[in-house]
Amino acid sequence: MRSRKAWGLAAILGLVSVVVGGVLLTLDRDVVEPSLVQYHAQFIDAGAMLRLTETLSSDALEGRATGSRGNEAARDFIQKRFETLGLRQFGDTYFQSFTAVPEEQGEAPVSGVNVVGWIAGKTPGDGPAIVITAHYDHLGIVDGEIYNGADDNASGVAALIAVAQYFALNAPRHDIIFAVVDAEEIGHLGSRAFVASPPVLLERIALNINYDMVSRSPAGEIYVAGTFHTPELKSLVETVATEAPVRVLMGHDDPALGEVDDWTLLSDHEPFHESGIPFLYFSVEYHPGYHKPSDDYSEITPDFFARAGDTLVIAAMAADDDLEAIEVMRQAD
Ligand SMILES: [Zn+2]
Numbered sequence: 001m002r003s004r005k006a007w008g009l010a011a012i013l014g015l016v017s018v019v020v021g022g023v024l025l026t027l028d029r030d031v032v033e034p035s036l037v038q039y040h041a042q043f044i045d046a047g048a049m050l051r052l053t054e055t056l057s058s059d060a061l062e063g064r065a066t067g068s069r070g071n072e073a074a075r076d077f078i079q080k081r082f083e084t085l086g087l088r089q090f091g092d093t094y095f096q097s098f099t100a101v102p103e104e105q106g107e108a109p110v111s112g113v114n115v116v117g118w119i120a121g122k123t124p125g126d127g128p129a130i131v132i133t134a135h136y137d138h139l140g141i142v143d144g145e146i147y148n149g150a151d152d153n154a155s156g157v158a159a160l161i162a163v164a165q166y167f168a169l170n171a172p173r174h175d176i177i178f179a180v181v182d183a184e185e186i187g188h189l190g191s192r193a194f195v196a197s198p199p200v201l202l203e204r205i206a207l208n209i210n211y212d213m214v215s216r217s218p219a220g221e222i223y224v225a226g227t228f229h230t231p232e233l234k235s236l237v238e239t240v241a242t243e244a245p246v247r248v249l250m251g252h253d254d255p256a257l258g259e260v261d262d263w264t265l266l267s268d269h270e271p272f273h274e275s276g277i278p279f280l281y282f283s284v285e286y287h288p289g290y291h292k293p294s295d296d297y298s299e300i301t302p303d304f305f306a307r308a309g310d311t312l313v314i315a316a317m318a319a320d321d322d323l324e325a326i327e328v329m330r331q332a333d
Pocket of ligand 1: 267
């Protein structure tokens with residue numbers, strides 16, 4: 001983790017200042033240059049994805065805890081990307097505000113804000129839809145240390161925006177809703193609020209694809225959880241795995257693995273799963289930076305991340321192609 005004291009040095013070396021929501025943020029630019037990526041991405045703008053990850057996980061955003069100034073600044077970055085890509089709004093805003101009580105009992109209610117937009121398919125507003133989620137909040141500052149959350153989950157947000165950019169330029173067959181959710185770290189409150197008040201009829205949501213930690217894998221592997229619960233999705237994932245430029249592994253979704261290694265209830269796909277909606281959850285294996293101040297941009301594996309970004313587009317395209325078949329996989333409640 002870079003300390004705030006390093007800003008003086010950054011100022012001497014040259015820095016980037018941006019005004020977000022009326023707040024001047026100073027971002028020190030260093031460490032991993034996108035040019036270090038050897039892989040030539042086919043479907044995504046890897047440089048833009050890396051730069052957004054760096055921005056969201058910079059010390060200036062102070063770990064993006066729900067309700068904090070850094071969280072608001074992150075939200076503004078995301079909103080501006082949605083605007084630039086021309087994502088549609090539900091109503092007249094990308095924001096879905098909510099108030100909820102965190103998981104730990106006795107805590108006061110918190111207010112959070114999801115950023116939600118969509119890209120129209122061939123029959124806008126009609127037929128099955130995909131919801132792609134990624135949370136933008138992280139742990140904030142704890143005991144004076146900034147938890148930057150580069151992999152968790154600046155990476156997932158930047159990947160979601162890279163995928164949205166692909167579909168903004170290459171229209172999908174079905175509506176795709178992009179939900180960058182808040183308050184994951186305190187009980188998946190943003191995704192719960194989304195499922196509780198969905199912007200489209202819940203029955204239309206045929207599949208949730210969730211990105212949470214997709215940039216840091218020295219082994220070059222990404223897991224897809226969800227096929228234990230919806231075995232019919234295995235063939236889709238197997239097809240994706242044959243085309244993907246990373247190693248795609250299924251797993252981490254069997255309750256027999258125990259509550260640490262079964263990821264079924266551990267991120268924003270959980271409320272969708274609880275509603276009987278099939279999910280595909282993309283994540284790297286646990287790493288030493290998980291929920292540590294060392295989850296920094298300098299620790300991500302950029303070449304893998306670029307490959308993962310292409311993989312996420314390949315998976316979303318496959319799901320879009322098969323969505324009528326996926327629609328019937330919903331579990332009865
Ligand atoms: Zn996370």
